[in-house]
Amino acid sequence: MPEKKKSAVKDSPAPGAASRNGGPSLSAVSTEELHREIIRRLGEDPTRDGLRLTPERVAKAMTYLTSGYSQDPAAVLRGALFDVDYDEMVIVRDIEMFSLCEHHMLPFFGKVHIAYIPNGKVIGLSKLPRLVDIFARRLQVQERLTREIADAIQDAIQPQGVGIVIEARHLCMMMRGVQKQHSSAVTSAMVGAFSKQSRTRQEFLSLVRKSGESV
């Protein structure tokens, strides 16, 4: 590209064989071909046995790992709301979470703890891990993931309060040696009764801590 003075061919905005031979435009290049080109640029040979089917596998994996974009959390919850006369804290802890950080597209993973105090309605318990997956299977930052889960519950049942805590380890930090192996990040979102009443918040946090081993 003429306007990019110092860039080598490597930095051409149109990756793939396409850019070399003036072939199809970028959007016409298959995702598999894009992954094949990435493998080439890493200095590898995409035609050798172990790598031959890798572009296809990566494309499939990435589609699955970002499948949350095509799912509507409100629709999932709508089918599982129940009227109840119960106003104690509902807590589901240690929900496994796997996501991709949006800065490096590397995994971060850990545990999500969810609590809320109903206000006439509860959510079927099996839907909470589903909800976590819908938001986790997107390119994320841990803070936004925490907030989105809280907001979805708030919107679905308008409870007296919602509390979310996520403990996670980030491979982009661990593998790149920015912070070492035992680093984990904790984020929380506290809405309604959980933000105002410190007793409620404390009760939730102490229940979470009882879950014992950290991630």
Ligand SMILES: [Zn+2]
């Ligand atoms: Zn990252």
